[in-house]
Amino acid sequence: MTQTHAHRAAAGKPRAELAHLLRRAGFTPTDAELDQAELLGYRATVERLLSPPPPADDEQYLVHRHLPATELPIEAAMAAPEVMWQLITSGHPLREKVALFWHGLFATAFKDGNAGVDQAAQIAMFRRHGLGSFADLLVRLSLDPAMLVWLDNQLSAADRVNENFGRELLELFSMGRGSYDEQDVHASALAFTGWSVRPGPSAFHLGARPMWFHYDAQRHHGSPQQMLGRDVANGHDVVAAIMAQPATARYIATRLYLFFSEQSPHPETVAAMADTFTLTGGDIRAVLRTLFTSRRFLDPAVRRVQVKSPVELVVGLARTAQSWSVPDHRLGELVDAAALMGQRLLTPPNVAGWASGEAWLQGANLLERINFAARLVGASALLASRAEQTGLPVLDACLSALDLDDVSEQSRDSLARAIGRLGDDGGPASGRAMTLAVAVPEFQYC
Amino acid sequence: MSSSFVVIHLAGGNDALNTVVPFTDPHYIAVRPTLALQPDSELPTLRRPGREDVPGGSGVLPINDSLGLHGALTGFRDLYEQGRLAVLLGVGYPERDRSHFRSLDVWHTAEPHQVRSDGWLGRVASVLDPQHDNPVLLTNIGRSMPLALAAPGVMAASLESIGGYGLLSPADRRGGGGAGGVAHADLAALAASLYQGRALPNPWGSAQQVGVSAIRGIRSFDAVPDRGETDVQYPPFNPIAARLEIIARIATAGVGAQIFHTTHDGYDTHENQFATQHRLLADLSEAVTVFLDDLAQRDPLDRTLILIHSEFGRRIAESRGGTDHGGAGVAFLVGNGVAGGIYGDMPSLRREDSIDGDLRPSLDLREVYTAILQRFLNVDAAAVLGKALGSLRLDRTVA
Numbered sequence: 001m002t003q004t005h006a007h008r009a010a011a012g013k014p015r016a017e018l019a020h021l022l023r024r025a026g027f028t029p030t031d032a033e034l035d036q037a038e039l040l041g042y043r044a045t046v047e048r049l050l051s052p053p054p055p056a057d058d059e060q061y062l063v064h065r066h067l068p069a070t071e072l073p074i075e076a077a078m079a080a081p082e083v084m085w086q087l088i089t090s091g092h093p094l095r096e097k098v099a100l101f102w103h104g105l106f107a108t109a110f111k112d113g114n115a116g117v118d119q120a121a122q123i124a125m126f127r128r129h130g131l132g133s134f135a136d137l138l139v140r141l142s143l144d145p146a147m148l149v150w151l152d153n154q155l156s157a158a159d160r161v162n163e164n165f166g167r168e169l170l171e172l173f174s175m176g177r178g179s180y181d182e183q184d185v186h187a188s189a190l191a192f193t194g195w196s197v198r199p200g201p202s203a204f205h206l207g208a209r210p211m212w213f214h215y216d217a218q219r220h221h222g223s224p225q226q227m228l229g230r231d232v233a234n235g236h237d238v239v240a241a242i243m244a245q246p247a248t249a250r251y252i253a254t255r256l257y258l259f260f261s262e263q264s265p266h267p268e269t270v271a272a273m274a275d276t277f278t279l280t281g282g283d284i285r286a287v288l289r290t291l292f293t294s295r296r297f298l299d300p301a302v303r304r305v306q307v308k309s310p311v312e313l314v315v316g317l318a319r320t321a322q323s324w325s326v327p328d329h330r331l332g333e334l335v336d337a338a339a340l341m342g343q344r345l346l347t348p349p350n351v352a353g354w355a356s357g358e359a360w361l362q363g364a365n366l367l368e369r370i371n372f373a374a375r376l377v378g379a380s381a382l383l384a385s386r387a388e389q390t391g392l393p394v395l396d397a398c399l400s401a402l403d404l405d406d407v408s409e410q411s412r413d414s415l416a417r418a419i420g421r422l423g424d425d426g427g428p429a430s431g432r433a434m435t436l437a438v439a440v441p442e443f444q445y446c
Numbered sequence: 447m448s449s450s451f452v453v454i455h456l457a458g459g460n461d462a463l464n465t466v467v468p469f470t471d472p473h474y475i476a477v478r479p480t481l482a483l484q485p486d487s488e489l490p491t492l493r494r495p496g497r498e499d500v501p502g503g504s505g506v507l508p509i510n511d512s513l514g515l516h517g518a519l520t521g522f523r524d525l526y527e528q529g530r531l532a533v534l535l536g537v538g539y540p541e542r543d544r545s546h547f548r549s550l551d552v553w554h555t556a557e558p559h560q561v562r563s564d565g566w567l568g569r570v571a572s573v574l575d576p577q578h579d580n581p582v583l584l585t586n587i588g589r590s591m592p593l594a595l596a597a598p599g600v601m602a603a604s605l606e607s608i609g610g611y612g613l614l615s616p617a618d619r620r621g622g623g624g625a626g627g628v629a630h631a632d633l634a635a636l637a638a639s640l641y642q643g644r645a646l647p648n649p650w651g652s653a654q655q656v657g658v659s660a661i662r663g664i665r666s667f668d669a670v671p672d673r674g675e676t677d678v679q680y681p682p683f684n685p686i687a688a689r690l691e692i693i694a695r696i697a698t699a700g701v702g703a704q705i706f707h708t709t710h711d712g713y714d715t716h717e718n719q720f721a722t723q724h725r726l727l728a729d730l731s732e733a734v735t736v737f738l739d740d741l742a743q744r745d746p747l748d749r750t751l752i753l754i755h756s757e758f759g760r761r762i763a764e765s766r767g768g769t770d771h772g773g774a775g776v777a778f779l780v781g782n783g784v785a786g787g788i789y790g791d792m793p794s795l796r797r798e799d800s801i802d803g804d805l806r807p808s809l810d811l812r813e814v815y816t817a818i819l820q821r822f823l824n825v826d827a828a829a830v831l832g833k834a835l836g837s838l839r840l841d842r843t844v845a
Contacts, residue, residue, distance in 0.1 A: 111545065307653075340590045349593075350548055355563045358653075362596050364586070364604035366656045367613060367664075414639035439613065440640055441653040 016406060017042060020303045021292060023446040024260050025049045026093025028316030028403045031386065033093075046292045050285050052092030055127050059086075066327040072207025073116030076109070076346035081331035083123050083345050087315045088334075089324050098284070099126035100311065101259050106141055106173055107348035108150045115208035118146035119346045134252060134282030138174060138239045145197045145211035151351065154196040156189065157219035163189040168351055170242070179247035180228060187227035191238045194220030249277040253287060260291060262302045263357045269296040304406065304445040307360045310341035310369070312446065317373055320403070321380035341368050361444060370439050377402065378435035387430040395419055398433045404442060411440040449749040450697040451823060452706045453567070453594065454686065455553075455756065456730070458714030459546065461769050462759030462776040462805065463795075464723060465519070466533055467505075470512045473795040477763040481720055489517040492728055496683050500728050509533070513792065518728040521735035522778070529786035530738075531778060532840050534814055536793040538774035538807030542758060546714070546771070550757040554594035556812050556831050566815060567705055568597025569830045570823065580702045581663035587689045587708040594707055601659035603703070608670050608692060613637050613661065637661050670699040678740040680733075686710040687733035694737060698744045713756060719768040730754070734780060751781040751822050753814075759805050762795050773804030777814060783822060785842045813838050 018037040022029035026049070029037075037045040063082045064071035073079035090096045108122055122144050129137055141147055148154050148165065156162035166189030170180050198214040224231035228241045242248050253273035254265050261269070269291065276290040277283075291297055308316065314334050322330070335345055342365055348354055361369075377383055387397035395416050399405055407415075419433045437443070467483050468474050475482050483489075487505035494500065506514035507523040513533075515523050525531035539558035543549045555562040571583050584595045584602035595602040605611035641657030673695070680691040689708045696703045710730055715722050734752065741748040759775035774793050790809035793799070800806055813836030816827040820834065821841040827834035 109545070109547065342591070347547065349551060350561050352561050359563060359596075361653050361656045363584075363591050363600070363602035363656070364611070364660065365591055366653060367611070367660050368591075368604075370613060411640060414636055417639070418636040436636060439637060441657060444653040 014038070014042065016303075017298055018045060019403065019405075020298075021045060021049075022093070023316075023403070024297075024306070025288075025292065026097055027087070027312055028320050028446070030320050043293070046289060049092075049094040049292075050131065050289055052095040052131070055086075055095070055124070063327045067329075067331070070120075072203060072210070073120060074208045075116045076119055076344075077116070077335075079116035079120040079123075080335040080345040081327065082120060084315075084318075084331045084335050085324075085327050086127065087311070088318045088322075088331075094288075095127055095131065098130035098288075099123055101256070102126040102130050102137070103346075104259070104348065104353040105255055106147065107351055107353035108144075108146050109347050109350075111150050115210070116346070117208045117210045118144075118149070121210065122146040123346075131285045131288070132283070134248075134277070134284055135239055135243045137284070138169070138242065139236065141173065142169070142192065142195060142235045142239065143213045145213060148195060148197050148213070149211065153192055156193045156195070157216075158190070158193050158221035161186075161189050161193060161221070165189070166192050166238075169238070172352060174242045174251060175245060175247040176251040179245065179251075184227045187225035187232055188238050190221040190225050191227070191232045192235050194218070195235055243282055246274075246278070249274040249282075252282070252284075253277055256284075256287060257291065258356070260288070261297055262305050266296045269294045304442055306446050307357055307444055308446045309354065309356065309360060310338035310343035311345060313341070313369060313373070313444075314338045316403075316446070317376050320401075321376050321383050323382055337372050341365050341372070366444070369444065373438035373443065374435045377438055378431050380431070380434075383434060384431045387434070394429050394433050398430055398437045401430075402434060402437055402443070404437060404440065407440050407442045411442060415440065450693070450704055450706060450751070451818070452690075452693055452697075452708070452750060452752045454730075454734075454752060454754045455550070455592070455707070455709045456713045456726075456754065457709045457711045458756070459549075459758045459760055459771055460713040460726075460756035460775060461715060461719060461723060462756075462772075462774065463762065464719070465516050465727065466509075466535065466776045466792075467514050467516065468512060468792055468795065469506050469508070469514050471795055477795065479764065480767060481764045481769070483514075483516065485514060489724060492518070492724060494683070494725075497681060510788065513788065516723070516727050518724050519731045521731035524735070525738075525780060526786055529842075530782060530784055531780050531786050532784050533788045534777040534779065534809060535788065535790040536774045536805060536808030537755065537777045537790065537811055537814060538758070538805075538809070539811055540807070542773035542801055542804055542807065544758070544771040544804075546757055551593060553755065553757055553811060554592060556815055563593075564597040565592070565594035566830055567594045567707065568600045568602070570705065570819070570825055571595075571600045571602075572597050573825050573829050574704075574823075578659070581659040582666045582701060582703045584705050584707070585693075585696060585703040587692050587706060592707050592709075595705075599655075601656065601663060603663045603667070605667070605692075608667055608695065611667050612664050666701045666703075667696070669701050670696055674698055674744060676740050676743045678736060678743055680736055680740075684729045684733055686729055687736060690733050690737040691740070694740045694744070697750065698741070715760070715768045716770060717766050717768040719764070738780070747782075749781065749783050751779065751783060751818070753818065754778040754780070755811075761803055762797075762800055762805060763803060773801050774807040774809075775805075777811075779814075779818070779840055783842055785840060789838060789840065809838075810835060812836075814840075817841075 022033055063085050067081055069078045070082045087096050125140055151165035151168055152162045153165040163185055167185045171177055194216040196214045196216045197211040200210045200212040202209040224233040230241045232238050232241055253270050257265050257270050273287050273290045276287050280286040314337050318334055343354055383401050387401040390397045390400055415437055418436050422432055464483055469484055483505035485504055485506045485508055489502050489505050491502040492500035503517050505517045507517060508514040509526055522531055539552050552558045554565045556566040567584055575583050578599050581601040582603045586595055586604040591604045603611055641654050680687045693706045712726050741750050755777040756775050758772055760769035760772040793805040793808050812831055816834045816836055817838040817840045819825045819827040819830055
């Protein structure tokens with residue numbers, strides 16, 4: 001271990017690049033994750049991240065056994081601990097990170113008739129299919145009960161068309177404003193009439209009854225309409241029409257770039273990602289491969305420039321500073337902690353998803369983030385022992401344990417002075433030093 | 447002279463029809479078989495463990511021939527009679543949204559038609575303090591920062607207790623010991639050296655800029671005295687009273703805090719509404735009364751303005767002993783500068799006039815905001831809302 005940490009403290013170029021990749025394609029990396037990546041090398045690590053196995057069929061039972069309210073959850077708040085558990089304990093961080101991306105882009109929240117169990121099922125769908133084909137994802141989204149209820153499609157009928165889903169599918173979920181007209185929206189909405197839901201069987205008397213997709217032929221508008229230059233008669237045709245538009249490739253490439261790389265699109269890289277999208281028929285895995293292996297992504301200028309979203313910040317801390325063997329009440333506390341910083345899982349503020357970037361730091365949120373992190377790392381035996389095992393001086397040991405090897409000289413000097421003034425209260429010096437270290441501005445970024 | 451503006455959000459969706467009651471409307475009695483309140487109906491004594499019971503009384507306190515306040519709002523009735531309480535009927539925005547979150551966002555952003563990431567009070571702060579010199583101009587009392595206070599470059603403070611706003615050691619900031627036994631002076635030095643002298647251009651303010659403002663804000667609250675010139679006692683076990691007490695102390699301390707936001711939780715009364723709303727409104731009425739007494743004792747010329755609103759009113763018809771999410775709500779404006787009275791029209795309760803069973807708004811919340819901005823805060827409504835809306839005059843004209 002000591003040797004590895006010495007290596008890391010030297011912050012060799014490959015290790016810094018791997019840490020960047022792991023932060024963006026996942027969450028704050030643990031030492032074990034970084035060590036494994038270093039053994040594999042950059043390209044193989046990218047491939048490993050891009051090819052997670054599907055989630056195990058039985059993984060949710062552990063959460064249900066320990067937190068019974070998460071089984072057939074009635075409200076979003078009851079479903080959120082299970083999502084948090086997956087984010088924290090998954091051995092395949094990109095699978096979870098991509099699910100978080102789609103949760104933000106296809107933002108679905110609670111609505112009358114939309115139970116937590118349906119939202120949990122939607123997240124499960126993102127985890128299983130989020131790295132696959134975008135066309136497939138759009139079809140699944142159009143069949144997803146939580147989404148259909150959220151955007152009022154379940155009552156949309158030929159004689160009473162509700163355009164909400166048909167519109168957002170184009171505007172927010174696939175093409176972006178300005179690449180279609182009102183006629184396209186109307187055609188899209190007509191094609192989705194009759195795409196509805198009905199209650200599924202209830203498994204037992206407690207808990208919510210999940211919704212199932214239900215095609216209501218009576219309500220479906222049968223005759224084909226012109227949309228984006230083609231005839232569309234049903235939702236599958238709409239998705240096919242969307243996939244044929246260059247705007248879709250550009251829009252999804254841009255959204256992925258903003259989420260995984262930096263807050264302003266880098267034209268050359270986004271164009272390359274859009275080309276990959278077009279060539280592969282919308283293979284998200286291939287588009288992300290283009291990004292992660294691009295020159296821009298490895299440019300030090302894009303490192304530590306993304307403000308961690310509250311969920312990313314909380315998950316990163318929970319993965320590195322806490323031990324998790326079975327699900328417990330701390331999951332709900334972590335969900336609430338992120339909510340207090342402005343991001344409640346399964347409850348995006350509206351269909352456009354959460355704000356991003358520096359807006360997360362507004363006002364007192366910065367203090368909330370620092371104070372939460374200070375409480376967690378100060379109480380972490382795991383981090384303290386990790387820091388002590390490095391055999392490095394306290395400052396370097398703490399920065400290394402906190403994934404902050406790359407802080408600026410100013411931060412390092414300020415921290416060194418503050419740590420130098422720490423008295424001896426008998427506790428491990430590293431715990432108190434780490435409490436101070438999370439105040440550095442760099443901690444806010446990934 | 448204190449001339450603060452305080453927004454109290456009744457969180458969860460306060461049932462408007464049982465707050466300002468159209469007690470003569472036959473539709474009201476018909477759709478509220480168990481919840482309807484009447485001047486001759488009886489409110490039971492409210493048992494409150496740990497403090498005085500609230501004696502029972504009339505279900506409705508009439509303020510005119512057809513409208514009355516919920517029987518628990520005795521303090522509001524007194525304020526109304528003193529001409530210091532404006533009742534704003536049918537407040538909402540075009541159409542309505544039954545989601546707590548979206549509806550509250552509309553109140554916070556004053557934008558019903560599209561999604562905005564900045565709030566109306568944040569924009570007010572940008573007008574009042576364009577250089578963003580005052581990091582506590584906007585102060586939230588509560589746990590999470592409301593969208594109303596957000597705007598690019600605007601720092602807003604957020605605290606649950608006066609000593610509780612701080613970096614690394616908020617809980618014991620006034621107790622002497624800081625994080626891990628680090629002296630506060632040393633923490634302040636660390637924070638200052640970490641955040642000061644660095645700036646990255648960004649409309650929302652980078653971590654560095656926000657950090658510098660936050661540190662100045664924390665220091666501002668150090669000047670707030672523990673009690674100040676008052677012997678008013680706030681009632682115990684009343685959460686909204688506790689928050690208003692903090693606001694009174696900060697507002698009168700001259701630290702620069704002028705616009706406050708806080709919440710009173712618990713109004714999402716899908717079930718058991720009768721008892722729940724009774725308790726909540728009794729707490730609210732008591733808290734606002736004590737707060738105004740406190741401010742008056744500190745300064746007889748106090749011009750503090752209070753806006754009380756909820757994200758929506760509730761469904762017209764009751765179900766399961768409660769009411770579901772609904773449309774237009776009722777708001778109150780309180781203060782020495784307010785021209786008391788009833789403003790706006792009571793929306794019709796008839797099914798055919800409603801929006802799918804919800805009250806149809808008769809007063810746009812942006813009209814209320816326009817009046818507050820132009821008549822009280824001396825801020826150009828167009829700069830905050832895009833354009834001034836309506837011609838409400840809610841202020842008492844100074845003779």
